[in-house]
Amino acid sequence: MNRNILGGFVAAIVVFALVAAYSSLYVVTQTEQVIVLRFGQPVDTVTQPGLHAKLPFIESVTRIDKRILDLDMPEREATANDQKRLVVDAFSRYRIINPLVFRQAVSASVEQANTRLTNVLNDALLEAIRSNSFQQIVRDRRDQIMARIRDQANREAARFGVQIVDVRIRRADLPEQNSKAVFERMRSERAQEAAQIRARGAEQAQGIRARSDRDAQVIVAEANRDAEITRGQGEAEKTKLLADAYGGQQDFFAFYRSMQAYEASMKTGTRMVLAPDSEFFRFFQRPSGLPAAPAAPAQAQ
Template identity: 45%
Template sequence: MNRVMIGLGALAFILFVAASSLFTVNQTQQVLITQFGEYVRTIQTPGLHVKVPFIQSVTAFDRRLLDYDAPGEEMILGDQRRLIVDSFTRFRITNPLLFFQTVGAAEQGIRGRLAPIVSSSLRRVLAGEPLLSILSTDRTRIMGEIRRQVNEEARRFGVEVADVRIRRADFPDENTQAILARMQSERERVAREARAEGAEVAARVRANAERDRTVLLAEAEANAQILRGAGEQEAIRVFAEAFNRDPEFYQFWRTMQAYREVFSGGEQRMVLTPESDFFRYFREMPAARMPAPAPAVPAPAPG
C-alpha cells in the first residue's frame, strides 16, 4: 500500500515538473526567458518549448501591430494658426529584451513612453508647416517626417513605429466663428466676381449680336437698294421703249394712271379749267350715240 502511494506521489511530481517545464508559444507571440530576473534567451518560433522549472520564467509579448491613440492636443502651425490634432500610432515590439529592460513586462507601459515622443514630434514638424500643406497632398510628406522622428526615439525601447497618422484636425472653438465668417466673405467675393464676369460676358454677347444685327440690316438695305435701283432702271427702260414705240399710247396710259390716282380716293379737290390739258382725253372722247327708235307698227285697216 505504501509503495502504491509512493508511486502515485512520484508520478504526480513528475507530471507537475513536466507541466512546469513545457510551455507553448503562439504565432502571435514572442517569448523572453529569464532566470532569477536575468535574461536567458528569446523564443520567436511558435510551438512547444522547454524551460527549467521553478527557476526560469516566461514573459510573452505580442508580435503583431499595436495601436496607440493620442488624445487631441492644440498645435501652433507655421502660419501661426491653432489646430487641435488627434493622432494615432501603430507600432510593433521588435526587440523583446530591450523592451523588457526599458519598459518592463507590461505592454501597456510603452504607451506612456510613446505619448511624449509623438506629441513632441507632432509639434516640431507642424510648427514649420502652414495649414494648406496639412490639408493638401503634402500631408503624406509631413506624416512621413513625423513617423521618422518618432521611430528614431522609439527604437531605444525595442519598438519599431510602422505609421503615425492624423485622425482628426479641428480648429479651436474660439477660432471657428471667425474662420466661418472669413469663409463666407471669401465665398461672397467669389460670387461677386462670378456675377461681374457673367455680366461682362453677357454685355459682350449683346454687343456682338447688335453689331451683327446692324451689319445684316445694312447689307439687307444695300441689297434692297440695289434690287430697287435695278427694278426702277428696268421700269424706265420698259417705259422708254413703250414711249419710243407708241408715244400717243404711252401718253394715254400715263394719263389713265393719273386719273385713277386722283379719282380713286374721293377726297381730293382740284381746281382746273375744262380746257386744261389734264382733261384732254375727256374732251376728245367721242359722244355716245343713242340707238334710233323702232318704227311704229301701222294699225290694221278696219275690215
C-alpha cells in the same frame, strides 16, 4: 497496509514527476516572445518559437506580443509656422524589440506602453507641425514630415524596448470655424469672378448686337438704294415705252388713257355731274374720239 502506503507514495511521486515535467516545459508561438523569470527576476529571453524547458516551480514565463501593434493617437490642435491653426489626426504602428527593457520600463503592459508612446509621438508631432507651413503639411512635405516624426519618436521609444515602424497623418485640416470662413471667402471670390465674367459677356453681347444692328441698317439701306435704282430704271423704261407708243399710235394711246380714266372714275358710289356732250365722253359719242367737225353754215335762199 504497508503495501497500500507504499503504493500511495509511489503514485504521489509519479504525479509529482508528471506535474514537474509539465511545468518545466512551455511553448513559444510565432507571434510571441518570452521572458523567463526565476523568483520574479528575469534570467533569460526566448524569441525563437518552439518547445522550451525551464526549472519547474521556481521559474515562470511572461509572454510578450511580437506582432506589429497599432496605436491610435487622439486629435490634436496645433499652429503651423504660417500661423494657421490645424486639427491633426494621426496613428502609429510599433513592435516590441527588447522584451526585457519593455518589462522594466512599462511592466510588460501594452496599455502602459501605448500611454507612454502617445506622449512621445504627440511631442514629435507638435514639433514637426510648428516647423512647417500648412501647405507643406497637407501637400508638399507630408511624407518627409511623417518620417521625421517616426525617427524622432524612435529615439525616445528605444527606452521602452519598442521600435516605431510607421507614423501616418490621417487628416490635417483647418478647424471647423476656420474652414467655414475659408469656404465663405472662396465662395465670395468665385461669386465676384462670376460677376466679372458675366459683365464681360454682357459687354461683348452689347458690342455684337450693336454691330449686328449697324450691319442690318447698312444692308437695308443698300437694298433700298438698289430697289430705288431698279425702280427708277423701270419707270424710265416704262416712260420710254409709253412715249414710243404714244408717238407711234397717238389715237390708240388717247383711247387707252380715256379707258383708264373711265375705269378710275366710274366706281361704285362715284357721282359726277357732266354734260352728255362733254369732251370726257367723246369716245362714247365718236368712236374715233376726234373733235366733231364744225357744222356747215346755212345758205340763204
